[in-house]
Amino acid sequence: MLLLLLALGIIVISGCGALTVCTRPRLSSCIGAGGTVLGCAVGMIPALEVLLQGTIQSLRCAWSMPCGSFFIELDPLSAFFLLPVFLLSALAAVYGGQYLMKYKDTKRLGVAWFFYTLLVASMAMVCLARNAVLFLIAWEIMALASFFLVAFENEKAEVRRASWIYMVATHLGTACLLPMFLIFGAHAGSLDFDRFAHSLPQPLASICFILALIGFGTKAGIIPFHVWLPEAHPAAPSHVSALMSGIMIKTGIYGIVRMLAFLGMPALWWGWLVLAIGIISGVLGVLFALAQHDLKGLLAYHSVENIGIIMMGLGVGLIGWSAGVPSVAILGMAGGLLHVVNHAMFKGLLFLGAGSVFQAAHTREIDHLGGLIKKMPYTGACFLIGAVAISGLPPLNGFLSEFLIYLGSLRGAISMGADVAVPLIGAVAGLALIGGLAAACFTKAFGIVFLGEPRSQAAANAHESRPLMVAPMLLLAAGCLVAGFLGMYIVPAMSEVVSGILGFDAGHELKIAGGYLGSVTIASIALLLVVACLTLLRRFLLSGKEVGSGATWDCGYAAPSSRMQYSASSFAQPITDLFKMVLRTEKRLQLSEQYFPAAGAFKTHTLDAGFEKIYRPLFEGAKCLFARCAVLQHGSMHLYVLYIVITLLGLLVWLVR
Amino acid sequence: MQTEAYMNLFLGLAFAPLLGGIINRIKAAFAGRTGQPLLQQYYDMYKNIRKGAVYSRTTSWLFRAGPIVGLASVLIALALVPVNGSTAPLAFTGDLILFAYALGLMRFFTVLAALDTGSSFEGMGASREVFFSALAEPALLLGLATVARRAGTLSLSELLAATSVTSPELVLVLAALGIVFLCENARIPFDDPNTHLELTMIHEVMVLDHSGPDFAFIQYGAALKVWVLGSVIVGLILPVAGGKFLLLNSAALLGCMFMLAVIVGIIESTMARLRLLRVPQLLVAAGALSLFAFILSMR
Incomplete structure (x- = not known):
């Protein structure tokens, strides 16, 4: 556990270090990326240890927050999520060190590294926290750090728009988490997670399940709460997109799984609902x-x-x-x-x-x-x-x-x-x-x-x-590539993680499934062998023969240009047309009206249906409502004094009542 | 090594190109022609193997990898399908998933090789191929799941051994798989392998630029794909005669495969190609048939 705290410490301190030298881009990148890699490498050790041995490490100390203690714990489920956090964060940091060099004259890279390390550390903390207050603090730091990272190129209007949408969405999600934790806490008498397990009766459990699904699902990006995802990911620098898409949205999954473990035996309709959401989001x-x-x-x-x-x-x-x-x-x-x-x-x-x-x-x-x-x-x-x-x-x-x-x-x-x-x-x-x-x-x-x-x-x-x-x-x-061949080892190694959620032993079943995956591995090896043999066979067949090169066959037309190629839009067109009911792709076609052909233009654009049909009307409505309230706010000092007087009078009446 | 397990592999490797010959002879008979020799596909492949190759300057290593990965994937799929009553060399529980995805891998690389040429015709074929196969995939897996429910097993080998046409849902599944078979193998009514216009082709247009041994690999792979999907359908129909009667089972499989080729020839002679817009409807119908079959199997 100390090793893990040390890792988080290294990561955060390197971020602060990068911030202090933010006038020197190369140095701050070195510090930020180097510290992240070092911290992640250190953090990987306890995570692997717990995952392989199935032990639980925990740390609990008193703190000044009400309801509970400063409580962190590393169990197989946390370790399972920590592993990709550390792995991808380290690799993305190395990549980002080079990637951000393009911006070294226009941006303060130290700031970006500060938020990057903060994001990494907070993601790890989300997986470790065993107290609702601590969890929410880590959750919010994660949201804010990623907000500032998305807003990296904030001179662009679309980036600002994307980061605000992300900000609003993530806080709407958090708004569902607060009541959920309050319900849990009220029943358990503490906000420490170890008191939560199996504490809720129906229908409170179902209410908490729905709240978790919305709150964590917003972060994960399930439909219909996905609208921030296609905005924020393209706007962020690529290594941040990799981190957000690869790991950060998975903290939502972690949250759902953790809550499921607390809620215990699910009702049948929970499974139906999650499955339906999954199929809809997938398709x-x-x-x-x-x-x-x-x-x-x-x-x-x-x-x-x-x-x-x-x-x-x-x-x-x-x-x-x-x-x-x-x-x-x-x-x-x-x-x-x-x-x-x-x-x-x-x-x-x-x-x-x-x-x-x-x-x-x-x-x-x-x-x-x-x-x-x-x-x-x-x-x-x-x-x-x-x-x-x-x-x-x-x-x-x-x-x-x-x-x-x-x-x-x-x-x-x-x-x-x-x-x-x-x-x-x-x-x-x-x-x-x-x-x-x-x-x-x-x-x-x-x-x-x-x-x-x-x-x-x-x-x-x-x-x-x-x-x-x-x-x-x-x-x-x-x-x-390698993981694809190691299924028979990876899957049985997950038995502690799955057993921890379900509450019964999963080892035997996963060992059998690992056996099937062993057969898959044999088939995969056979595939590679056949590919190698066929490559050699072709080399043998072609040896001594004439191997020429020419233009691509275009039905006898010998001067094809690159603009004649099939494009991405034309490639996808049959499918997008078949599903035009849901996609509602806008098409704009401009053709010249003269007798002889001239330059024309064709444009397609697919807006997010959820955003256009649900959120835009909703937020437009809210805006209208709040605009009505604006009549109260005239900017005239006299009116405000009047409000104060009315309020005071009202209070007085209430007091002497 | 058991000959029994490898029997379908041998049969497929040896006889798959013959199916194309049979189909063409049937079509010729309907048209009142003599038609090409039964062994024409073998001659074609032999001719291509002996030739050199021409590669487009636009292409990269992916274009050369396409035919090889394609052929290798279909061989893996073939190694999952046994002669009725025996166990395929790579059989395991859940191999029907690998079966569908091995064919998916073949398609993925064929499509990429087509896109690598930068030709708009090949791009068009690639686009249609992925479109149709995305719709055919649910029909295939739902159909196999229905049969698996009846047989109570998830391994293709046990599944083919345990079934024969005895119930209405299997008839529905056969209809659905038949549609998938025709679509995946680019036969009429989905695609016309003999068309003379690149614009109207799907599979044939994707491989326009391949030549020499590469093209031979593609022809062989396509023939094997017909055999692989065909032998699943035949395996579902054929009753099993126990492991001892390997020769009988093999002969029955071979005979049924030839019958299947005759049926395909008859379909191709008597039907026209569907308009492209109608194709998705037929594929969705195949999916619906499979689903209906599954619902029936829950009685």
């Missing part, structure tokens, strides 16, 4: 991702999709739990939790890759890119690995977690009665649809950005990023 997230033109916007919507997959896992787990089918409960929970770590790795990787593309080509517009794999071979290869992993395809890590969720749902669907089988078969169908659409989305993202010919001069002049930006991506890509 709508990937559909909106398909309609995006901005590479980081696309990735942001994919975070919504992946949170959906995680929620589906949790939903399957809850259904299995409440229906008394341990294997379904264990597989669903394990799949959802494993997807948390997997998503942290490949989404972190993809955001870092998108950042490299942005710095190399100065645009995030997918339709202005192309052919980058020749200019940026390492970034391209890493992005490809991330793309295959996020589509859930073997042999990479994304497949493992989806496999577990599939297995859990199918297991329940083929053996249980209708009340359990129906939602679970819905999960299977949803996951299959999401998988297919995600493959469509990432063939688009990778294919249009990295393959073909450059679609703009900027893309043609792109060059590979500096080694310090490439190295973290290579490490993450290697992680995705």
